[in-house]
Amino acid sequence: MSVSRISSRSRRLNKTQKLSVAGVSTLAAAAVAFSLVPNDASATTEPQAAAAAAPVAYTGSQTQSLKATGLSQNTTAERLAKTADAAKAKEEAAKKKSAAKAEAKAKAVAEAKSKAAAKAKADAKKRSAKKASRAADRKPVYANNLDGWIREALSIMHEKKIPGTYEGLHRNIIRESSGDPRAINNWDINAINGIPSKGLLQVIKPTFDFYHVKGTKHDQYDPVANITAAANYAADKYGSIDNVDSAY
Incomplete structure (x- = not known):
């Protein structure tokens, strides 16, 4: 056998060995990974439950955004309260105005009736006076005998x-x-x-x-x-x- 053939075989063996080593490494890694997988599904949810139970950490911008949202909600509530108060005050004012208007109308009607009654009384008095005057005018004149x-x-x-x-x-x-x-x-x-x-x-x-x-x-x-x-x-x-x- 020549030296060149020996050298070529050595190189091939080396390549085959490398592939073998790679395969072994892959299998080993797979075995390790398999050994780390839990036996039941509950073990799988524990990290998720732990993650859910862990406190949420907010960034500065998120904190400011939440504060702004809270302020906005408070402002909206205050505006709604003020609007409701204003509407109630307006309604009460309208009721008072309506009551005052009704009272004024009733008073005007009563005054009109009183004036009409007074006028009717005065007219009746005038008619009576005129009647008496006419009666006096019609008083017979008797002869002086x-x-x-x-x-x-x-x-x-x-x-x-x-x-x-x-x-x-x-x-x-x-x-x-x-x-x-x-x-x-x-x-x-x-x-x-x-x-x-x-x-x-x-x-x-x-x-x-x-x-x-x-x-x-x-x-x-x-x-x-x-x-x-x-x-x-x-x-x-x-x-x-x-x-x-x-x-x-």
Whole structure:
């Protein structure tokens, strides 16, 4: 065998040896790795559980970001609270305004009713005054004679509810005074006693004063005052002047 062949074989052996060594190393590494694998699945999760249980470490930028987020949340909460307060205050103000408006309206309605009532009362008073004025304007004017005196006396007697008729008055007036309002009796017992009978129906002063009708003159010689007083006396004593046919 030559030296060159020996050298070539030596080189091949060396290469084969190297491959063998590499293979052995690989197998050894695989065996080591296999020996490190746990026998059950729980052993596999322990590092994960340990990692999960371990405290999280935040960087400076992460800490600032979290703080900023917290501040932002606080600010948002404050804004929401302020917005809610503002809305509540606005609602209360609206309610107060509405209540004040309703109260003002009710007050205005009451004042309007009061004014309307006052106006109606004033108008009624004016109408009453006008009616009275028209009635006064329509007041009849009686003639200044026996017929006029009797008719005016009858009007007053009717108002005062004193009974009597035109015929009864006229009949007694003619008998007592012949229709002379200034007639006076100076010879009978009344005259002797100092209280002579006077006027159309010849009444004495005490009788005239007691039965005088309000609204007429306080004068025995006044025709209307004399007739109404005498008729009032006759109504009290005889029921009506119509029932008198002689001295009374």
